[in-house]
Amino acid sequence: MSETGNRDIASAARLEAELWDDDVLVSVENLVKYYPIRGGGIISRTIGQVQAVDGVSLVVRRGQTLGLVGETGCGKSTLARCIAGLFQVTSGRILFEGRDITNLSRRQMQPFRREIQMIFQDPYGSLNPRRRVGSIIGDPFTVHKTASGAQRKRAVQELMERVGLNPEHYNRFPAEFSGGQRQRIGVARALALRPKLIICDEPVSALDVSIQAQVLNLLADLQDDFGLTYLFIAHDLEVVRHVSHSVSVMYLGKIAEQGLKNDVYDSARHPYTAALLSAAPAADPNAAAQRQRILLTGDVPSPVNPPSGCRFHTRCPKAQSLCGEQEPVLEAKAGDPANHLTACHFPVQAGEQLARAAGRDQR
Amino acid sequence: MSITEIQFQAQTVESAPEQAIQGRSQWQLTWRRLRSDRVAVGSVVVILIVAICAIIAPVFAALTGHPVDQEYPNTGWTLQGLPVGPMTHGFLLGTDSQARDLIVRIAYGARISLFVGISTTFVATLAGVTIGMISGYFGGGVDAVLARFIDAVLAFPFIVLALSLAAVFGPSLTIVLVVITFFSWAGISRVVRGQTLSIKEKEYIEAARSLGAGPWRIMFIDILPNLMAPVLVLATLSIPAAIVFEATLSYLGLGIQLPTPSWGNMLADAQNDFQVAWWYLLFPALALLITTLAFNLLGDGVRDAMDPRTERIFAAASGRRGRRKRRRVTPIDVLSDPAQPTLGGPA
Numbered sequence: 001m002s003e004t005g006n007r008d009i010a011s012a013a014r015l016e017a018e019l020w021d022d023d024v025l026v027s028v029e030n031l032v033k034y035y036p037i038r039g040g041g042i043i044s045r046t047i048g049q050v051q052a053v054d055g056v057s058l059v060v061r062r063g064q065t066l067g068l069v070g071e072t073g074c075g076k077s078t079l080a081r082c083i084a085g086l087f088q089v090t091s092g093r094i095l096f097e098g099r100d101i102t103n104l105s106r107r108q109m110q111p112f113r114r115e116i117q118m119i120f121q122d123p124y125g126s127l128n129p130r131r132r133v134g135s136i137i138g139d140p141f142t143v144h145k146t147a148s149g150a151q152r153k154r155a156v157q158e159l160m161e162r163v164g165l166n167p168e169h170y171n172r173f174p175a176e177f178s179g180g181q182r183q184r185i186g187v188a189r190a191l192a193l194r195p196k197l198i199i200c201d202e203p204v205s206a207l208d209v210s211i212q213a214q215v216l217n218l219l220a221d222l223q224d225d226f227g228l229t230y231l232f233i234a235h236d237l238e239v240v241r242h243v244s245h246s247v248s249v250m251y252l253g254k255i256a257e258q259g260l261k262n263d264v265y266d267s268a269r270h271p272y273t274a275a276l277l278s279a280a281p282a283a284d285p286n287a288a289a290q291r292q293r294i295l296l297t298g299d300v301p302s303p304v305n306p307p308s309g310c311r312f313h314t315r316c317p318k319a320q321s322l323c324g325e326q327e328p329v330l331e332a333k334a335g336d337p338a339n340h341l342t343a344c345h346f347p348v349q350a351g352e353q354l355a356r357a358a359g360r361d362q363r
Numbered sequence: 364m365s366i367t368e369i370q371f372q373a374q375t376v377e378s379a380p381e382q383a384i385q386g387r388s389q390w391q392l393t394w395r396r397l398r399s400d401r402v403a404v405g406s407v408v409v410i411l412i413v414a415i416c417a418i419i420a421p422v423f424a425a426l427t428g429h430p431v432d433q434e435y436p437n438t439g440w441t442l443q444g445l446p447v448g449p450m451t452h453g454f455l456l457g458t459d460s461q462a463r464d465l466i467v468r469i470a471y472g473a474r475i476s477l478f479v480g481i482s483t484t485f486v487a488t489l490a491g492v493t494i495g496m497i498s499g500y501f502g503g504g505v506d507a508v509l510a511r512f513i514d515a516v517l518a519f520p521f522i523v524l525a526l527s528l529a530a531v532f533g534p535s536l537t538i539v540l541v542v543i544t545f546f547s548w549a550g551i552s553r554v555v556r557g558q559t560l561s562i563k564e565k566e567y568i569e570a571a572r573s574l575g576a577g578p579w580r581i582m583f584i585d586i587l588p589n590l591m592a593p594v595l596v597l598a599t600l601s602i603p604a605a606i607v608f609e610a611t612l613s614y615l616g617l618g619i620q621l622p623t624p625s626w627g628n629m630l631a632d633a634q635n636d637f638q639v640a641w642w643y644l645l646f647p648a649l650a651l652l653i654t655t656l657a658f659n660l661l662g663d664g665v666r667d668a669m670d671p672r673t674e675r676i677f678a679a680a681s682g683r684r685g686r687r688k689r690r691r692v693t694p695i696d697v698l699s700d701p702a703q704p705t706l707g708g709p710a
Binding site for chain 1: 389591
């Protein structure tokens with residue numbers, strides 16, 4: 001992975017002058033997704049908004065993997081579904097290969113469906129329990145009328161073979177497979193139309209750790225073979241570090257920090273990223289013992305009524321009065337590469353001990 | 364992996380025996396469970412007998428030599444002009460008030476009952492499933508209109524509608540079919556709507572949408588198979604309800620009119636004579652009871668077979684033992700059973 005990381009840094013340096021180039025597969029610009037809360041007696045009216053995604057911009061480069069991390073409820077899955085065209089967007093733009101695919105009708109979206117596919121989190125919920133596996137994997141061919149009959153069956157069995165399933169299990173039902181095998185079925189379905197972008201919505205978080213590795217390796221192999229681009233959503237930082245070229249950290253509907261994987265992991269500038277990283281279990285017990293854990297206090301605030309200013313200031317160990325008043329801009333901080341962006345008034349400096357600060361605040 | 368390799372594997376796959384790797388479908392599992400449910404099998408036998416009687420009703424007439432509407436004042440009446448009892452003068456179940464052969468008329472009555480029961484249930488189920496799915500899947504304004512319409516139909520006093528329709532158009536089989544169908548689909552619709560509301564939030568529906576499947580494809584390919592269990596149970600239970608409904612309408616004089624025999628109008632006619640001719644009241648009533656009971660028990664059995672977790676209502680001790688034994692013998696049945704939506708209870 002380090003080789004690819006170095007290559008990325010080189011390529012990013014080459015591309016940083018121009019954001020818009022041919023290498024960008026998907027670009028999300030200032031995406032906003034609010035869910036109205038209805039209520040108020042007999043005639044329902046909107047009484048509030050769940051600000052699930054609030055002004056997110058990101059870029060996914062061709063052939064690369066963008067890892068999207070954040071706590072449960074921070075809007076990662078909503079963002080993914082907006083890009084996949086499953087949700088209507090409140091405002092903002094989604095560009096796929098430079099073409100605007102925001103809020104297209106179903107018919108207009110159809111050609112893009114072949115390019116953008118999704119792998120879902122729950123291997124049990126994402127497969128119809130009443131349909132045979134062959135029919136589930138063959139669905140994309142049927143919907144897009146690309147193959148039928150024996151040709152379709154052959155294509156499905158080749159896909160099953162490719163993702164490591166026994167093609168003879170064509171006629172089985174999803175209930176007859178294990179969690180890992182089911183996720184392979186989901187991968188095969190997503191792969192069927194040879195898409196350019198696969199959105200992986202926590203594809204391994206419901207699996208055993210040993211199975212996680214198998215599925216991740218499968219995804220990596222497929223990326224190499226088919227030149228796939230992944231938008232990889234997870235809350236497991238180690239998984240994201242393993243698969244991603246660049247990383248975006250989300251907190252409460254906004255991007256807190258984004259950049260190339262090594263930049264974010266090795267020199268996190270946002271206190272939230274630093275806290276997340278300090279909370280991830282380390283495989284090396286010596287490293288784990290030395291590490292200072294940053295304890296965040298309190299719960300994630302409600303996206304219905306997010307905090308003013310910086311959304312993280314209610315839990316931030318470095319928060320000052322400015323943080324509650326003015327919203328920080330997502331920008332490159334002093335000393336960072338131009339593509340390492342942080343939305344923080346008081347970014348973490350190299351070698352700074354946040355844990356102590358957090359501890360003092362608690363007392 | 365090279366293309367030749369894939370082709371080779373694809374070929375071996377095609378030559379592999381299909382039967383050995385075929386997963387058991389919901390229907391195969393249901394059928395296996397239903398087959399070893401004695402009450403359900405008994406119900407099916409009874410229903411088949413009734414159906415055969417209905418189909419071969421003219422054979423009854425030919426065998427006994429008594430056409431359905433033929434009156435036999437000489438042999439079929441006592442000297443006082445009352446019906447004769449069972450096993451007299453070649454009338455196996457006696458005669459009715461007009462000195463007609465009761466057994467032939469009951470057999471012809473089964474035709475009406477089964478025809479009304481099955482045809483109205485068929486149409487009502489199609490309508491109910493379609494309307495319920497549309498209402499549940501599209502939601503919003505469509506749902507608001509359709510759901511209120513369903514509520515209105517369910518709240519409507521059906522006897523009043525039947526009375527007024529019969530008064531305007533005159534009682535007929537068509538009116539019976541229309542009225543029963545109109546009041547049967549709403550119950551199915553409501554259940555289907557509720558199930559659709561819960562199924563459409565499942566991730567596999569989202570997966571279908573992300574593939575680009577349209578609403579109709581999602582409804583009929585992805586949602587409908589998941590609705591089949593409750594719909595089949597509701598439909599089976601709707602048949603006896605329709606049969607009783609028809610009998611009620613005919614009894615009230617709003618349905619099938621004499622001399623065409625229907626169990627309902629026979630019961631109504633028997634009211635005048637039952638003190639002297641108990642068989643005239645008893646046998647049509649028994650036919651109605653046995654038929655509706657068989658359908659109800661079958662519906663119960665289907666529910667049980669579709670969803671092994673629910674307890675049966677009329678759990679016979681032998682049935683329980685049989686079920687338990689079955690589970691012990693083939694635990695794979697239970698394991699490989701796809702997730703079942705739980706039924707809310709009888710319609």
